[in-house]
Amino acid sequence: MMQNGAPSSNADHTTTFNDLPAAMLVNIFTRLPVKTLIRSTSVCKTWYSNITKPTFISAHIQHSLSCSNQNAVLFVPNNIMRHKYCSLVSADTGNVLEKYKIPFKTKNGSLQLCGCLNGLLCLNAIEEDPNVDVEYQDLYLWNPRVRKYRSLFSSCFKKRGFCLYALGMGVYEPTFDTRIVRIVYPADDGGYACRKVPPKAEIYSLKRNTWRRIKDPGVPLLGYHSGITVGNNMVYWLNTRMSRDFNEQAWLLSFDFNTEMFGSIKLPDEVRYCLGVKANFNLLKFEGKLAVFVLNERKETNGTISQPCGIWLMSHEEGKISWNLIFKIVLKEHMWPLNVSRGGTLLQVSYASSNRSLFFCNLVSEDLQQSKPLVTEPGGFVEAHFMESLLLLEGKDELLKSAVSCSGYF
Structure with missing residues:
Protein backbone atom coordinates (compact mmCIF):
# COMPACT_ATOMS: atom_id res chain seq x y z
CA MET A 1 0.00 0.00 0.00
CA MET A 2 1.25 3.50 -0.85
CA GLN A 3 0.75 6.47 1.49
CA ASN A 4 1.64 10.00 0.27
CA GLY A 5 3.86 8.51 -2.44
CA ALA A 6 6.11 6.68 0.08
CA PRO A 7 6.70 2.91 -0.27
CA SER A 8 5.11 0.69 2.30
CA SER A 9 7.38 -0.87 4.92
CA ASN A 10 5.68 -4.20 4.14
CA ALA A 11 6.73 -4.23 0.47
CA ASP A 12 7.46 -7.72 -0.87
CA HIS A 13 11.12 -8.79 -1.14
CA THR A 14 12.06 -10.98 -4.10
CA THR A 15 14.40 -13.85 -3.13
CA THR A 16 16.84 -14.97 -5.81
CA PHE A 17 18.70 -18.26 -6.18
CA ASN A 18 21.89 -16.57 -4.96
CA ASP A 19 20.22 -15.59 -1.69
CA LEU A 20 20.18 -19.22 -0.59
CA PRO A 21 22.79 -20.38 1.95
CA ALA A 22 26.05 -21.64 0.41
CA ALA A 23 25.55 -25.16 1.81
CA MET A 24 22.11 -25.37 0.22
CA LEU A 25 23.48 -24.23 -3.14
CA VAL A 26 26.13 -26.95 -3.05
CA ASN A 27 23.49 -29.52 -2.11
CA ILE A 28 21.37 -28.52 -5.11
CA PHE A 29 24.26 -28.41 -7.59
CA THR A 30 25.64 -31.81 -6.56
CA ARG A 31 22.32 -33.39 -7.57
CA LEU A 32 22.48 -32.04 -11.12
CA PRO A 33 23.84 -34.12 -14.04
CA VAL A 34 27.13 -33.15 -15.66
CA LYS A 35 25.44 -31.87 -18.81
CA THR A 36 23.35 -29.38 -16.80
CA LEU A 37 26.34 -28.29 -14.71
CA ILE A 38 28.40 -27.57 -17.82
CA ARG A 39 25.63 -25.27 -19.05
CA SER A 40 25.41 -23.65 -15.61
CA THR A 41 29.06 -22.56 -15.77
CA SER A 42 28.02 -20.04 -18.45
CA VAL A 43 25.46 -18.30 -16.21
CA CYS A 44 27.94 -16.19 -14.23
CA LYS A 45 31.51 -16.13 -12.94
CA THR A 46 30.39 -17.14 -9.45
CA TRP A 47 28.69 -20.29 -10.68
CA TYR A 48 31.67 -21.16 -12.87
CA SER A 49 34.04 -20.74 -9.93
CA ASN A 50 31.90 -22.84 -7.59
CA ILE A 51 31.30 -25.68 -10.07
CA THR A 52 34.96 -26.01 -11.07
CA LYS A 53 36.31 -26.08 -7.49
CA PRO A 54 38.03 -29.39 -6.60
CA THR A 55 35.97 -29.67 -3.41
CA PHE A 56 32.71 -29.40 -5.38
CA ILE A 57 33.88 -31.85 -8.06
CA SER A 58 34.73 -34.33 -5.30
CA ALA A 59 31.31 -33.87 -3.66
CA HIS A 60 29.57 -34.30 -7.02
CA ILE A 61 31.46 -37.55 -7.65
CA GLN A 62 30.38 -38.94 -4.27
CA HIS A 63 26.75 -38.16 -5.07
CA SER A 64 27.04 -39.64 -8.57
CA LEU A 65 28.36 -42.88 -7.09
CA SER A 66 25.23 -43.25 -4.97
CA CYS A 67 22.69 -42.53 -7.71
CA SER A 68 24.28 -43.65 -11.00
CA ASN A 69 23.05 -46.64 -12.99
CA GLN A 70 24.48 -49.63 -11.13
CA ASN A 71 24.39 -51.87 -14.19
CA ALA A 72 25.58 -49.48 -16.90
CA VAL A 73 28.79 -50.69 -18.57
CA LEU A 74 31.07 -48.93 -21.04
CA PHE A 75 32.28 -50.70 -24.18
CA VAL A 76 35.60 -49.38 -25.56
CA PRO A 77 36.60 -50.62 -29.05
CA ASN A 78 40.24 -51.45 -29.66
CA ASN A 79 40.09 -50.62 -33.37
CA ILE A 80 39.25 -46.91 -33.48
CA MET A 81 39.84 -46.64 -37.19
CA ARG A 82 36.68 -48.71 -37.74
CA HIS A 83 34.78 -47.80 -34.56
CA LYS A 84 35.02 -44.18 -33.43
CA TYR A 85 32.62 -44.33 -30.47
CA CYS A 86 32.48 -45.77 -26.97
CA SER A 87 29.04 -47.05 -25.96
CA LEU A 88 27.41 -46.93 -22.54
CA VAL A 89 25.17 -50.01 -22.40
CA SER A 90 22.62 -51.31 -19.91
CA ALA A 91 23.59 -54.72 -18.54
CA ASP A 92 19.91 -55.27 -17.73
CA THR A 93 18.44 -54.73 -21.21
CA GLY A 94 21.43 -54.54 -23.56
CA ASN A 95 20.20 -51.16 -24.81
CA VAL A 96 22.73 -48.47 -25.73
CA LEU A 97 22.24 -45.57 -23.30
CA GLU A 98 24.77 -43.13 -24.74
CA LYS A 99 27.61 -42.92 -27.25
CA TYR A 100 30.81 -40.92 -26.87
CA LYS A 101 32.95 -40.04 -29.87
CA ILE A 102 36.65 -40.77 -29.33
CA GLY A 263 53.64 -53.83 -1.27
CA SER A 264 53.06 -57.50 -2.06
CA ILE A 265 50.45 -60.04 -0.99
CA LYS A 266 50.79 -63.75 -1.62
CA LEU A 267 47.59 -65.56 -2.54
CA PRO A 268 46.93 -68.29 0.05
CA ASP A 269 46.74 -71.92 -1.04
CA GLU A 270 43.02 -72.13 -0.24
CA VAL A 271 42.40 -69.48 -2.92
CA ARG A 272 44.88 -70.73 -5.51
CA TYR A 273 43.99 -74.42 -5.29
CA CYS A 274 40.26 -74.24 -4.60
CA LEU A 275 39.57 -75.62 -8.09
CA GLY A 276 42.81 -77.48 -8.78
CA VAL A 277 46.40 -76.72 -9.60
CA LYS A 278 45.69 -75.67 -13.21
CA ALA A 279 43.26 -72.90 -12.34
CA ASN A 280 43.39 -69.48 -14.04
CA PHE A 281 43.16 -66.22 -12.12
CA ASN A 282 41.68 -62.81 -12.82
CA LEU A 283 41.36 -59.70 -10.66
CA LEU A 284 37.96 -58.02 -10.36
CA LYS A 285 36.32 -55.44 -8.12
CA PHE A 286 33.15 -56.41 -6.26
CA GLU A 287 31.20 -54.33 -3.73
CA GLY A 288 34.09 -51.87 -3.54
CA LYS A 289 36.62 -54.57 -2.59
CA LEU A 290 39.25 -56.54 -4.45
CA ALA A 291 38.11 -59.94 -5.69
CA VAL A 292 40.06 -62.84 -7.20
CA PHE A 293 38.24 -64.87 -9.82
CA VAL A 294 39.49 -68.50 -9.97
CA LEU A 295 38.50 -70.43 -13.09
CA ASN A 296 39.07 -74.05 -14.18
CA GLU A 297 37.82 -76.40 -16.92
CA ARG A 298 35.95 -79.64 -16.33
CA LYS A 299 34.82 -82.30 -18.82
CA GLU A 300 31.28 -83.47 -18.18
CA THR A 301 29.97 -87.02 -18.69
CA ASN A 302 28.19 -85.96 -21.90
CA GLY A 303 31.46 -84.73 -23.40
CA THR A 304 30.83 -81.00 -22.96
CA ILE A 305 33.23 -78.67 -21.18
CA SER A 306 32.08 -76.60 -18.23
CA GLN A 307 34.05 -74.07 -16.24
CA PRO A 308 33.55 -74.06 -12.47
CA CYS A 309 34.73 -70.87 -10.82
CA GLY A 310 34.99 -69.26 -7.43
CA ILE A 311 35.04 -65.59 -6.45
CA TRP A 312 37.10 -64.71 -3.39
CA LEU A 313 36.73 -61.33 -1.69
CA MET A 314 39.68 -59.75 0.10
CA SER A 315 39.09 -57.89 3.37
CA HIS A 316 41.74 -55.66 4.90
CA GLU A 317 40.85 -54.70 8.46
CA GLU A 318 43.12 -53.59 11.28
CA GLY A 319 46.19 -54.50 9.26
CA LYS A 320 45.06 -58.10 8.69
CA ILE A 321 44.12 -59.57 5.30
CA SER A 322 41.48 -62.29 5.00
CA TRP A 323 39.85 -64.05 2.04
CA ASN A 324 36.22 -65.18 1.84
CA LEU A 325 34.69 -67.38 -0.87
CA ILE A 326 31.48 -65.50 -1.72
CA PHE A 327 30.32 -67.24 -4.92
CA LYS A 328 30.72 -70.61 -6.64
CA ILE A 329 29.19 -70.79 -10.12
CA VAL A 330 29.69 -72.75 -13.34
CA LEU A 331 30.26 -70.91 -16.63
CA LYS A 332 29.65 -72.30 -20.08
CA GLU A 333 32.50 -73.37 -22.33
CA HIS A 334 34.87 -70.76 -23.78
CA MET A 335 33.84 -68.01 -21.36
CA TRP A 336 36.12 -65.55 -19.61
CA PRO A 337 35.14 -63.11 -16.84
CA LEU A 338 35.72 -59.43 -17.61
CA ASN A 339 34.29 -57.41 -14.75
CA VAL A 340 31.52 -57.08 -12.16
CA SER A 341 29.17 -54.09 -12.22
CA ARG A 342 28.32 -52.12 -9.12
CA GLY A 343 24.94 -53.87 -9.22
CA GLY A 344 26.59 -57.29 -8.94
CA THR A 345 26.28 -58.39 -12.58
CA LEU A 346 29.19 -60.50 -13.80
CA LEU A 347 30.21 -59.71 -17.37
CA GLN A 348 31.77 -62.47 -19.44
CA VAL A 349 32.97 -62.79 -22.99
CA SER A 350 32.51 -65.87 -25.16
CA TYR A 351 35.30 -66.95 -27.49
CA ALA A 352 33.22 -69.71 -29.09
CA SER A 353 33.21 -67.94 -32.48
CA SER A 354 35.14 -65.25 -34.32
CA ASN A 355 32.65 -62.65 -33.05
CA ARG A 356 32.96 -62.04 -29.33
CA SER A 357 29.59 -62.15 -27.55
CA LEU A 358 29.06 -60.62 -24.13
CA PHE A 359 27.01 -62.46 -21.52
CA PHE A 360 25.62 -61.25 -18.21
CA CYS A 361 25.38 -63.52 -15.19
CA ASN A 362 23.30 -62.68 -12.14
CA LEU A 363 25.54 -63.83 -9.29
CA VAL A 364 22.52 -64.72 -7.16
CA SER A 365 20.32 -66.63 -9.62
CA GLU A 366 23.17 -67.73 -11.94
CA ASP A 367 20.90 -66.89 -14.88
CA LEU A 368 22.97 -66.42 -18.07
CA GLN A 369 21.50 -64.27 -20.79
CA GLN A 370 23.06 -63.09 -24.03
CA SER A 371 22.85 -59.43 -24.94
CA LYS A 372 22.50 -59.27 -28.71
CA PRO A 373 23.30 -55.55 -29.09
CA LEU A 374 26.76 -56.24 -27.65
CA VAL A 375 27.78 -58.86 -30.22
CA THR A 376 30.87 -57.34 -31.81
CA GLU A 377 33.78 -58.23 -34.01
CA PRO A 378 36.94 -59.36 -32.18
CA GLY A 379 38.48 -56.77 -29.90
CA GLY A 380 37.24 -54.38 -27.28
CA PHE A 381 37.16 -53.68 -23.54
CA VAL A 382 34.32 -53.46 -21.05
CA GLU A 383 34.41 -51.12 -18.06
CA ALA A 384 31.76 -51.87 -15.42
CA HIS A 385 32.38 -48.91 -13.07
CA PHE A 386 32.12 -45.93 -15.39
CA MET A 387 30.28 -42.89 -14.02
Whole structure:
Protein backbone atom coordinates (compact mmCIF):
# COMPACT_ATOMS: atom_id res chain seq x y z
CA MET A 1 0.00 0.00 0.00
CA MET A 2 1.25 3.50 -0.85
CA GLN A 3 0.75 6.47 1.49
CA ASN A 4 1.64 10.00 0.27
CA GLY A 5 3.86 8.51 -2.44
CA ALA A 6 6.11 6.68 0.08
CA PRO A 7 6.70 2.91 -0.27
CA SER A 8 5.11 0.69 2.30
CA SER A 9 7.38 -0.87 4.92
CA ASN A 10 5.68 -4.20 4.14
CA ALA A 11 6.73 -4.23 0.47
CA ASP A 12 7.46 -7.72 -0.87
CA HIS A 13 11.12 -8.79 -1.14
CA THR A 14 12.06 -10.98 -4.10
CA THR A 15 14.40 -13.85 -3.13
CA THR A 16 16.84 -14.97 -5.81
CA PHE A 17 18.70 -18.26 -6.18
CA ASN A 18 21.89 -16.57 -4.96
CA ASP A 19 20.22 -15.59 -1.69
CA LEU A 20 20.18 -19.22 -0.59
CA PRO A 21 22.79 -20.38 1.95
CA ALA A 22 26.05 -21.64 0.41
CA ALA A 23 25.55 -25.16 1.81
CA MET A 24 22.11 -25.37 0.22
CA LEU A 25 23.48 -24.23 -3.14
CA VAL A 26 26.13 -26.95 -3.05
CA ASN A 27 23.49 -29.52 -2.11
CA ILE A 28 21.37 -28.52 -5.11
CA PHE A 29 24.26 -28.41 -7.59
CA THR A 30 25.64 -31.81 -6.56
CA ARG A 31 22.32 -33.39 -7.57
CA LEU A 32 22.48 -32.04 -11.12
CA PRO A 33 23.84 -34.12 -14.04
CA VAL A 34 27.13 -33.15 -15.66
CA LYS A 35 25.44 -31.87 -18.81
CA THR A 36 23.35 -29.38 -16.80
CA LEU A 37 26.34 -28.29 -14.71
CA ILE A 38 28.40 -27.57 -17.82
CA ARG A 39 25.63 -25.27 -19.05
CA SER A 40 25.41 -23.65 -15.61
CA THR A 41 29.06 -22.56 -15.77
CA SER A 42 28.02 -20.04 -18.45
CA VAL A 43 25.46 -18.30 -16.21
CA CYS A 44 27.94 -16.19 -14.23
CA LYS A 45 31.51 -16.13 -12.94
CA THR A 46 30.39 -17.14 -9.45
CA TRP A 47 28.69 -20.29 -10.68
CA TYR A 48 31.67 -21.16 -12.87
CA SER A 49 34.04 -20.74 -9.93
CA ASN A 50 31.90 -22.84 -7.59
CA ILE A 51 31.30 -25.68 -10.07
CA THR A 52 34.96 -26.01 -11.07
CA LYS A 53 36.31 -26.08 -7.49
CA PRO A 54 38.03 -29.39 -6.60
CA THR A 55 35.97 -29.67 -3.41
CA PHE A 56 32.71 -29.40 -5.38
CA ILE A 57 33.88 -31.85 -8.06
CA SER A 58 34.73 -34.33 -5.30
CA ALA A 59 31.31 -33.87 -3.66
CA HIS A 60 29.57 -34.30 -7.02
CA ILE A 61 31.46 -37.55 -7.65
CA GLN A 62 30.38 -38.94 -4.27
CA HIS A 63 26.75 -38.16 -5.07
CA SER A 64 27.04 -39.64 -8.57
CA LEU A 65 28.36 -42.88 -7.09
CA SER A 66 25.23 -43.25 -4.97
CA CYS A 67 22.69 -42.53 -7.71
CA SER A 68 24.28 -43.65 -11.00
CA ASN A 69 23.05 -46.64 -12.99
CA GLN A 70 24.48 -49.63 -11.13
CA ASN A 71 24.39 -51.87 -14.19
CA ALA A 72 25.58 -49.48 -16.90
CA VAL A 73 28.79 -50.69 -18.57
CA LEU A 74 31.07 -48.93 -21.04
CA PHE A 75 32.28 -50.70 -24.18
CA VAL A 76 35.60 -49.38 -25.56
CA PRO A 77 36.60 -50.62 -29.05
CA ASN A 78 40.24 -51.45 -29.66
CA ASN A 79 40.09 -50.62 -33.37
CA ILE A 80 39.25 -46.91 -33.48
CA MET A 81 39.84 -46.64 -37.19
CA ARG A 82 36.68 -48.71 -37.74
CA HIS A 83 34.78 -47.80 -34.56
CA LYS A 84 35.02 -44.18 -33.43
CA TYR A 85 32.62 -44.33 -30.47
CA CYS A 86 32.48 -45.77 -26.97
CA SER A 87 29.04 -47.05 -25.96
CA LEU A 88 27.41 -46.93 -22.54
CA VAL A 89 25.17 -50.01 -22.40
CA SER A 90 22.62 -51.31 -19.91
CA ALA A 91 23.59 -54.72 -18.54
CA ASP A 92 19.91 -55.27 -17.73
CA THR A 93 18.44 -54.73 -21.21
CA GLY A 94 21.43 -54.54 -23.56
CA ASN A 95 20.20 -51.16 -24.81
CA VAL A 96 22.73 -48.47 -25.73
CA LEU A 97 22.24 -45.57 -23.30
CA GLU A 98 24.77 -43.13 -24.74
CA LYS A 99 27.61 -42.92 -27.25
CA TYR A 100 30.81 -40.92 -26.87
CA LYS A 101 32.95 -40.04 -29.87
CA ILE A 102 36.65 -40.77 -29.33
CA PRO A 103 38.32 -37.36 -29.89
CA PHE A 104 41.87 -38.49 -30.69
CA LYS A 105 43.71 -40.83 -33.03
CA THR A 106 46.54 -43.21 -32.19
CA LYS A 107 49.50 -43.92 -34.42
CA ASN A 108 48.39 -47.43 -35.32
CA GLY A 109 44.63 -46.99 -34.93
CA SER A 110 44.39 -49.21 -31.87
CA LEU A 111 43.26 -48.49 -28.32
CA GLN A 112 43.57 -50.29 -24.99
CA LEU A 113 41.70 -49.52 -21.77
CA CYS A 114 44.19 -49.37 -18.90
CA GLY A 115 41.97 -48.04 -16.14
CA CYS A 116 38.83 -46.12 -15.21
CA LEU A 117 38.32 -44.01 -12.11
CA ASN A 118 35.79 -41.30 -11.22
CA GLY A 119 34.71 -40.78 -14.82
CA LEU A 120 38.24 -40.66 -16.26
CA LEU A 121 39.48 -43.29 -18.70
CA CYS A 122 43.17 -44.13 -19.02
CA LEU A 123 43.84 -45.35 -22.57
CA ASN A 124 46.84 -46.21 -24.67
CA ALA A 125 47.67 -47.68 -28.05
CA ILE A 126 48.44 -51.38 -28.36
CA GLU A 127 52.04 -50.86 -29.41
CA GLU A 128 53.49 -53.23 -31.98
CA ASP A 129 56.59 -51.29 -32.99
CA PRO A 130 59.55 -52.57 -30.90
CA ASN A 131 61.50 -49.34 -31.51
CA VAL A 132 59.07 -46.93 -29.85
CA ASP A 133 60.41 -45.36 -26.64
CA VAL A 134 58.07 -45.41 -23.66
CA GLU A 135 57.89 -41.60 -23.64
CA TYR A 136 56.48 -41.57 -27.17
CA GLN A 137 53.88 -44.28 -26.71
CA ASP A 138 50.29 -43.09 -26.95
CA LEU A 139 48.76 -42.53 -23.51
CA TYR A 140 45.60 -40.53 -22.79
CA LEU A 141 43.35 -39.41 -19.95
CA TRP A 142 39.83 -38.80 -21.25
CA ASN A 143 36.53 -37.76 -19.69
CA PRO A 144 33.83 -38.66 -22.24
CA ARG A 145 31.12 -36.69 -20.41
CA VAL A 146 32.90 -33.32 -20.54
CA ARG A 147 34.60 -34.15 -23.89
CA LYS A 148 38.09 -33.28 -22.65
CA TYR A 149 41.31 -35.28 -22.72
CA ARG A 150 45.04 -35.03 -22.08
CA SER A 151 47.77 -36.67 -24.12
CA LEU A 152 50.60 -37.86 -21.87
CA PHE A 153 53.45 -38.41 -24.32
CA SER A 154 56.28 -38.21 -21.84
CA SER A 155 58.32 -40.13 -19.28
CA CYS A 156 60.99 -39.59 -16.66
CA PHE A 157 62.93 -42.48 -18.16
CA LYS A 158 64.48 -42.37 -21.59
CA LYS A 159 66.00 -45.28 -23.43
CA ARG A 160 66.23 -46.20 -27.06
CA GLY A 161 64.21 -49.26 -27.85
CA PHE A 162 61.05 -50.80 -26.46
CA CYS A 163 60.24 -50.63 -22.75
CA LEU A 164 57.57 -52.81 -21.15
CA TYR A 165 55.45 -51.21 -18.48
CA ALA A 166 52.44 -51.63 -16.18
CA LEU A 167 49.90 -48.93 -15.31
CA GLY A 168 47.57 -48.13 -12.43
CA MET A 169 45.16 -45.28 -11.59
CA GLY A 170 44.40 -43.76 -8.21
CA VAL A 171 43.76 -40.63 -6.18
CA TYR A 172 46.01 -38.77 -3.76
CA GLU A 173 43.23 -38.21 -1.25
CA PRO A 174 44.54 -35.18 0.72
CA THR A 175 44.18 -32.99 -2.41
CA PHE A 176 41.87 -35.23 -4.48
CA ASP A 177 44.50 -35.33 -7.22
CA THR A 178 44.03 -38.04 -9.85
CA ARG A 179 47.31 -39.83 -10.50
CA ILE A 180 48.76 -42.58 -12.69
CA VAL A 181 51.61 -44.85 -11.61
CA ARG A 182 53.72 -46.45 -14.33
CA ILE A 183 56.22 -49.26 -13.74
CA VAL A 184 58.84 -49.28 -16.47
CA TYR A 185 61.43 -51.89 -17.35
CA PRO A 186 63.44 -52.42 -20.52
CA ALA A 187 63.19 -55.45 -22.75
CA ASP A 188 66.01 -57.38 -24.36
CA ASP A 189 66.35 -57.97 -28.09
CA GLY A 190 63.89 -60.85 -27.92
CA GLY A 191 61.14 -58.68 -26.42
CA TYR A 192 61.43 -60.23 -22.94
CA ALA A 193 62.00 -58.30 -19.75
CA CYS A 194 65.66 -57.61 -19.10
CA ARG A 195 66.41 -58.94 -15.63
CA LYS A 196 69.79 -57.20 -15.45
CA VAL A 197 68.13 -53.80 -15.01
CA PRO A 198 65.70 -53.41 -12.08
CA PRO A 199 62.25 -51.95 -12.82
CA LYS A 200 61.70 -48.27 -12.16
CA ALA A 201 58.52 -46.32 -11.45
CA GLU A 202 57.09 -42.87 -12.06
CA ILE A 203 53.87 -41.09 -11.14
CA TYR A 204 51.75 -38.58 -13.05
CA SER A 205 49.77 -35.79 -11.35
CA LEU A 206 46.66 -34.45 -13.07
CA LYS A 207 46.85 -31.16 -11.15
CA ARG A 208 50.48 -30.55 -12.02
CA ASN A 209 50.26 -32.19 -15.44
CA THR A 210 53.71 -33.75 -15.09
CA TRP A 211 55.51 -37.03 -14.41
CA ARG A 212 57.74 -37.47 -11.36
CA ARG A 213 60.13 -40.29 -10.59
CA ILE A 214 59.53 -42.59 -7.59
CA LYS A 215 62.90 -43.28 -6.00
CA ASP A 216 63.92 -46.88 -5.39
CA PRO A 217 60.49 -48.52 -5.85
CA GLY A 218 61.84 -52.05 -5.38
CA VAL A 219 59.16 -53.61 -7.56
CA PRO A 220 59.42 -57.01 -9.29
CA LEU A 221 58.69 -57.75 -12.93
CA LEU A 222 54.99 -57.81 -13.77
CA GLY A 223 53.22 -59.87 -16.38
CA TYR A 224 49.93 -57.96 -16.32
CA HIS A 225 49.63 -54.54 -17.87
CA SER A 226 46.70 -52.91 -16.04
CA GLY A 227 45.88 -52.72 -12.35
CA ILE A 228 42.56 -52.78 -10.45
CA THR A 229 41.82 -49.67 -8.38
CA VAL A 230 40.08 -50.18 -5.03
CA GLY A 231 38.93 -47.42 -2.71
CA ASN A 232 40.41 -44.62 -4.84
CA ASN A 233 43.94 -44.77 -3.41
CA MET A 234 44.95 -48.45 -3.81
CA VAL A 235 45.80 -50.27 -7.04
CA TYR A 236 46.58 -53.99 -7.39
CA TRP A 237 48.19 -56.11 -10.09
CA LEU A 238 48.05 -59.90 -10.28
CA ASN A 239 51.10 -61.93 -11.28
CA THR A 240 52.25 -65.52 -11.31
CA ARG A 241 55.78 -66.90 -11.40
CA MET A 242 57.58 -70.22 -11.18
CA SER A 243 59.65 -70.94 -8.09
CA ARG A 244 62.91 -72.87 -8.11
CA ASP A 245 61.05 -76.13 -7.45
CA PHE A 246 58.80 -75.37 -10.49
CA ASN A 247 55.71 -74.69 -8.40
CA GLU A 248 53.67 -71.76 -9.65
CA GLN A 249 53.23 -68.92 -7.17
CA ALA A 250 50.48 -66.32 -7.40
CA TRP A 251 50.77 -62.95 -5.70
CA LEU A 252 49.50 -59.39 -5.77
CA LEU A 253 51.54 -56.22 -6.10
CA SER A 254 49.93 -53.17 -4.49
CA PHE A 255 50.56 -49.42 -4.62
CA ASP A 256 49.20 -46.83 -2.20
CA PHE A 257 48.79 -43.40 -3.85
CA ASN A 258 48.67 -41.66 -0.46
CA THR A 259 52.03 -42.99 0.74
CA GLU A 260 53.53 -43.88 -2.68
CA MET A 261 54.62 -47.24 -1.27
CA PHE A 262 54.56 -50.61 -3.05
CA GLY A 263 53.64 -53.83 -1.27
CA SER A 264 53.06 -57.50 -2.06
CA ILE A 265 50.45 -60.04 -0.99
CA LYS A 266 50.79 -63.75 -1.62
CA LEU A 267 47.59 -65.56 -2.54
CA PRO A 268 46.93 -68.29 0.05
CA ASP A 269 46.74 -71.92 -1.04
CA GLU A 270 43.02 -72.13 -0.24
CA VAL A 271 42.40 -69.48 -2.92
CA ARG A 272 44.88 -70.73 -5.51
CA TYR A 273 43.99 -74.42 -5.29
CA CYS A 274 40.26 -74.24 -4.60
CA LEU A 275 39.57 -75.62 -8.09
CA GLY A 276 42.81 -77.48 -8.78
CA VAL A 277 46.40 -76.72 -9.60
CA LYS A 278 45.69 -75.67 -13.21
CA ALA A 279 43.26 -72.90 -12.34
CA ASN A 280 43.39 -69.48 -14.04
CA PHE A 281 43.16 -66.22 -12.12
CA ASN A 282 41.68 -62.81 -12.82
CA LEU A 283 41.36 -59.70 -10.66
CA LEU A 284 37.96 -58.02 -10.36
CA LYS A 285 36.32 -55.44 -8.12
CA PHE A 286 33.15 -56.41 -6.26
CA GLU A 287 31.20 -54.33 -3.73
CA GLY A 288 34.09 -51.87 -3.54
CA LYS A 289 36.62 -54.57 -2.59
CA LEU A 290 39.25 -56.54 -4.45
CA ALA A 291 38.11 -59.94 -5.69
CA VAL A 292 40.06 -62.84 -7.20
CA PHE A 293 38.24 -64.87 -9.82
CA VAL A 294 39.49 -68.50 -9.97
CA LEU A 295 38.50 -70.43 -13.09
CA ASN A 296 39.07 -74.05 -14.18
CA GLU A 297 37.82 -76.40 -16.92
CA ARG A 298 35.95 -79.64 -16.33
CA LYS A 299 34.82 -82.30 -18.82
CA GLU A 300 31.28 -83.47 -18.18
CA THR A 301 29.97 -87.02 -18.69
CA ASN A 302 28.19 -85.96 -21.90
CA GLY A 303 31.46 -84.73 -23.40
CA THR A 304 30.83 -81.00 -22.96
CA ILE A 305 33.23 -78.67 -21.18
CA SER A 306 32.08 -76.60 -18.23
CA GLN A 307 34.05 -74.07 -16.24
CA PRO A 308 33.55 -74.06 -12.47
CA CYS A 309 34.73 -70.87 -10.82
CA GLY A 310 34.99 -69.26 -7.43
CA ILE A 311 35.04 -65.59 -6.45
CA TRP A 312 37.10 -64.71 -3.39
CA LEU A 313 36.73 -61.33 -1.69
CA MET A 314 39.68 -59.75 0.10
CA SER A 315 39.09 -57.89 3.37
CA HIS A 316 41.74 -55.66 4.90
CA GLU A 317 40.85 -54.70 8.46
CA GLU A 318 43.12 -53.59 11.28
CA GLY A 319 46.19 -54.50 9.26
CA LYS A 320 45.06 -58.10 8.69
CA ILE A 321 44.12 -59.57 5.30
CA SER A 322 41.48 -62.29 5.00
CA TRP A 323 39.85 -64.05 2.04
CA ASN A 324 36.22 -65.18 1.84
CA LEU A 325 34.69 -67.38 -0.87
CA ILE A 326 31.48 -65.50 -1.72
CA PHE A 327 30.32 -67.24 -4.92
CA LYS A 328 30.72 -70.61 -6.64
CA ILE A 329 29.19 -70.79 -10.12
CA VAL A 330 29.69 -72.75 -13.34
CA LEU A 331 30.26 -70.91 -16.63
CA LYS A 332 29.65 -72.30 -20.08
CA GLU A 333 32.50 -73.37 -22.33
CA HIS A 334 34.87 -70.76 -23.78
CA MET A 335 33.84 -68.01 -21.36
CA TRP A 336 36.12 -65.55 -19.61
CA PRO A 337 35.14 -63.11 -16.84
CA LEU A 338 35.72 -59.43 -17.61
CA ASN A 339 34.29 -57.41 -14.75
CA VAL A 340 31.52 -57.08 -12.16
CA SER A 341 29.17 -54.09 -12.22
CA ARG A 342 28.32 -52.12 -9.12
CA GLY A 343 24.94 -53.87 -9.22
CA GLY A 344 26.59 -57.29 -8.94
CA THR A 345 26.28 -58.39 -12.58
CA LEU A 346 29.19 -60.50 -13.80
CA LEU A 347 30.21 -59.71 -17.37
CA GLN A 348 31.77 -62.47 -19.44
CA VAL A 349 32.97 -62.79 -22.99
CA SER A 350 32.51 -65.87 -25.16
CA TYR A 351 35.30 -66.95 -27.49
CA ALA A 352 33.22 -69.71 -29.09
CA SER A 353 33.21 -67.94 -32.48
CA SER A 354 35.14 -65.25 -34.32
CA ASN A 355 32.65 -62.65 -33.05
CA ARG A 356 32.96 -62.04 -29.33
CA SER A 357 29.59 -62.15 -27.55
CA LEU A 358 29.06 -60.62 -24.13
CA PHE A 359 27.01 -62.46 -21.52
CA PHE A 360 25.62 -61.25 -18.21
CA CYS A 361 25.38 -63.52 -15.19
CA ASN A 362 23.30 -62.68 -12.14
CA LEU A 363 25.54 -63.83 -9.29
CA VAL A 364 22.52 -64.72 -7.16
CA SER A 365 20.32 -66.63 -9.62
CA GLU A 366 23.17 -67.73 -11.94
CA ASP A 367 20.90 -66.89 -14.88
CA LEU A 368 22.97 -66.42 -18.07
CA GLN A 369 21.50 -64.27 -20.79
CA GLN A 370 23.06 -63.09 -24.03
CA SER A 371 22.85 -59.43 -24.94
CA LYS A 372 22.50 -59.27 -28.71
CA PRO A 373 23.30 -55.55 -29.09
CA LEU A 374 26.76 -56.24 -27.65
CA VAL A 375 27.78 -58.86 -30.22
CA THR A 376 30.87 -57.34 -31.81
CA GLU A 377 33.78 -58.23 -34.01
CA PRO A 378 36.94 -59.36 -32.18
CA GLY A 379 38.48 -56.77 -29.90
CA GLY A 380 37.24 -54.38 -27.28
CA PHE A 381 37.16 -53.68 -23.54
CA VAL A 382 34.32 -53.46 -21.05
CA GLU A 383 34.41 -51.12 -18.06
CA ALA A 384 31.76 -51.87 -15.42
CA HIS A 385 32.38 -48.91 -13.07
CA PHE A 386 32.12 -45.93 -15.39
CA MET A 387 30.28 -42.89 -14.02
CA GLU A 388 29.92 -39.25 -14.98
CA SER A 389 32.10 -36.58 -13.39
CA LEU A 390 33.40 -33.05 -13.91
CA LEU A 391 37.09 -33.93 -13.92
CA LEU A 392 39.00 -32.21 -16.75
CA LEU A 393 36.13 -29.72 -17.18
CA GLU A 394 38.37 -26.72 -16.60
CA GLY A 395 40.92 -26.04 -19.31
CA LYS A 396 41.45 -27.14 -22.89
CA ASP A 397 42.69 -30.44 -24.27
CA GLU A 398 46.38 -30.52 -23.35
CA LEU A 399 49.43 -32.30 -24.70
CA LEU A 400 52.13 -33.19 -22.18
CA LYS A 401 55.34 -33.36 -24.18
CA SER A 402 57.95 -33.26 -21.44
CA ALA A 403 58.41 -34.64 -17.97
CA VAL A 404 58.96 -31.47 -15.94
CA SER A 405 60.90 -31.55 -12.67
CA CYS A 406 62.01 -35.14 -13.00
CA SER A 407 65.12 -36.92 -14.06
CA GLY A 408 66.46 -40.42 -14.42
CA TYR A 409 67.71 -42.49 -17.29
CA PHE A 410 68.19 -46.18 -17.84
